[in-house]
Amino acid sequence: MKLQRELNLIFYKACAELRAEAARTYAGFLWWIIEPLISMGIYYLVFSFILARNIENYAVFLCCGLIPWRWFQSSVMCGANSVISSRSLMQQVYIHKLIFPCTSLLSNTFKFLIILALLIAFVLLSGYPISIKYTAIPIIMLAQGAFIAGCTLWCAAIMPFLPDFRLLLLNLLQLMMFMSAIFYKVEAVPEKLQTLLLLNPMTGIISGYRDILLFQKWPDWSYLGAILFVSTLLAVSGSLVIHRFNRIYPKIA
Secondary structure: OHHHHHHHHHHHHHHHHHHHHHHOOOOHHHHHHHHHHHHHHHHHHHHHHHOOOOOOOHHHHHHHHHHHHHHHHHHHHHHHOHHHHOHHHHHHOOOOOOHHHHHHHHHHHHHHHHHHHHHHHHHHHOOOOOOHHHHHHHHHHHHHHHHHHHHHHHHHHHOOOOOOHHHHHHHHHHHHHHOOOOOOOHHHOOHHHHHHHHOOHHHHHHHHHHHHHOOOOOOOHHHHHHHHHHHHHHHHHHHHHHHHOOOOHHHHO
8 A cells, every 4th residue: 555655646746747847838848849859959960960970861860869868868867866856845744765766757758758759750751661670669668767767766865965976977977978879870989899888778778779760670689688687686776775765865965
């Protein structure tokens, strides 16, 4: 019963956050679509015209990298701050602190699903055929979701103790973005560096989306399995840390 109540609280809190976020802008829910489109447009102009990437249908290629990346980046940044930003609520009523990063994960995942649907429509309208390989998309999402959860829970666990970690996290995410093969093909990098890039799980995840949507190929199952396994351990250990300090966070946040 207690678990059911907490799951219901996560769901209703996520819905409330989504409604509140939409209410803060004139465009409302449309801003969830407008903002990533503006961001992708800027990156497309810079990398396609100014830096002249020699990749066919670069706009589609770029979107297949940027959209999964935005799910990761926004989830980790919002989730990392979720405990600290809820300090006033924590001091008024008892709520298990896992609820805060989980709520952030749920709301960002909902927004990602909307943008992913638009991405698939964009890919199909660009002339890429639909195939049986699309059935692998939920598996890639599961692996990415586990990785996001692991990173988010650990960041949320650390941030109340080390508020300056936010500045480090911003720089780490920026480094990860350029090492995730969003703007280029992994094969375009010298072979010695390809192994280094693949140590970043987001590189393999983004390549998996592109394999399915653009190249009608199955993703690398063994690589995704390794990501899922390690990410699950990361998420479980992060949740245990938050549980361990559950009653301490209100005193230090």
